[in-house]
Amino acid sequence: MNDLVDVRAGVYRDSVSLMRVSQALAARPGVAVAVVAMATELNAGLARDLGFDVPAATPGDLLVAVRASSEAELAEALAELERQLAAREPAGGSGTREAAPRTTRSAARGWDADVVLVSVPGEHAFAEAMDAVEAGLSVMVFSDNVPVEQEILLKDRALEKGVLVMGPDCGTAVVGGAGLGFANVLRPGPVGVVAASGTGAQQVTSLLDLAGVGVSHLLGVGGRDLSAAVGGRSAVQALRALDADPATELIVLVSKPPAPEVARAVQALDLGTPVVAALLGPGQDDLTAAAEKTLRALGRDVPEWPSWPAEGGREPGRGPLRGLYSGGTLCTEAALIAGTGEFTDYGDDEYTRGRAHPMIDPALRLEALAGVREGVALLDVVLGHGADPDPAARLAPAVEEARARGVAVVVALVGTEGDPQGLRGQAERLSAAGAAVFTSNAAAARHARSLATG
Structure with a gap:
């Protein structure tokens, strides 16, 4: 393996942008690990835990740590890094521009x-x-x-x-x-x-x-x-x-x-x-x-809320119910309706300290879903601006793997037809992967309960 660690003094990008850069590098052929983050104590410690030799840095510095199988693959990953960072260059680039306000009040x-x-x-x-x-x-x-x-x-x-x-x-x-x-x-x-x-x-x-x-x-x-x-x-x-x-x-x-x-x-x-x-x-x-x-x-009719059945034959089920949620209120609602099972809100403070919210970065929930070996997994997927731009891209393969293990997957898909991710497109891809998809979290919880209890 070939490692590169680089600390770039005074270079700032927001945490969500850097998470996207890390994901892009990690997805490249031959790249085993990629950490691109501000050099906070937490992030520097994470890189050290992964075996990187991290030099002294401050939270105002950009930390880059990449591990690849070969020098050529490492070089290609670094070229991709530069492209990704250039695409996220703050407005005005690196040229001369008016100094940014130092306080909220001065900005106002x-x-x-x-x-x-x-x-x-x-x-x-x-x-x-x-x-x-x-x-x-x-x-x-x-x-x-x-x-x-x-x-x-x-x-x-x-x-x-x-x-x-x-x-x-x-x-x-x-x-x-x-x-x-x-x-x-x-x-x-x-x-x-x-x-x-x-x-x-x-x-x-x-x-x-x-x-x-x-x-x-x-x-x-x-x-x-x-x-x-x-x-x-x-x-x-x-x-x-x-x-x-x-x-x-x-x-x-x-x-x-x-x-x-x-x-x-x-x-x-x-x-x-x-x-x-x-x-x-x-x-x-x-x-x-x-x-x-x-x-x-308001005098309006109540429609039938859209839902999509799980494709791939009869849904498995009958067994423990695991709720793997990104939204705290949705998690609470589902637990109240299901009346059984183990529910975790991965958007809670204990899971978001030092990391992106699970509506942005699904890594923790995908890891938890991979650990479900039987029964039913119930998840929420929340669309809209600020959220994962394509949640089905990573969740659909995980759903297919869960179904192959005999686990039923139920998804509460919260969003509108106008959301940039595409409500129906996301639902159809998750359904094709084997998940039952509901636009009503309450309906999703009831379906998951019925599967779990047989």
Whole structure:
């Protein structure tokens, strides 16, 4: 084997771009390992664990570590590296350009902006988000691993400043038609959404879109907002904002299981706009039922939600049920409906520290699926901007391998016809590989349960 380790001082690319570069190099003939990442302590340690001799570097340096079978294959991989990095050169290239702002507040002074999106490691998110709030801007905090005490401080100060904090760990939002974070392509329409759940909101709005109903705004508030600690601080602000919006005729409130006292207080708000609650928990509507209730409230017909049967003969099953999820709310919903099995949310903070979210990088879930030897595997695949541009490319072969082992695979495919990955094309490829595919996560969970229990 031939190794190359290169540290490029002061060269920066975002983590998702570098993950794509690493994948492109690793897919080349003769390449055994490829690590292209910022030289954080975590990434440098990963490279050392793989047997690379990594020199001293700082988190502001680019680390390249490649192992190939021959010198020729290594040289070809490095040529591909240069092509990949050049294609991701920041706007303006390496020539002279105006210095970038050093703080969020200074950036806000130079732009006619209303919303700031913060996506930095969790330990740095509070400072940037508070900078936005102090500048009088609403802020979406995509970052996770933010302490709850900091979340409360942010939201209290935002209320004083008359702005909204969406997050932390806010995975999706749609503001004035602009999608932020993981965003499906949604048609405009009369439904406003307040969501203490990213993938829960994506499920509801995607189903509404499939039924021909659009969205005015989707305001994420962070998965902890309806907890006892946070007390619905941002949910209350967001509900009142949508209530005052003339384009919003009905509001859907979405949350993973909330603190009961907080749910009661939020639902007791005196609003002029009707609210449909999609608050997961025992005895509560699932997300599909909430979407159907919304359609009926608007006087719309409820369609038959698209699904695709598993090709390749009779589905195996009867055995343990494993839920391998990227979306926390979808995972919770599926576990509640199935009532049996082992469920893992690979989007949880413990799995995303130092690595890309599983909606972007499926590696951990594919590894977990490869370890399922019997029974049924239930997965979600979430489409839209920001997510894996072609999830079926890596998942379909893994589904075929699982079926060859006698494992049934069921997929909840969350997305719209307008999403860049192509909803129907993704579904057809997964179905052809042997997975049963449902656009309703609730329907997918029920099908998986029926297979597992025989």
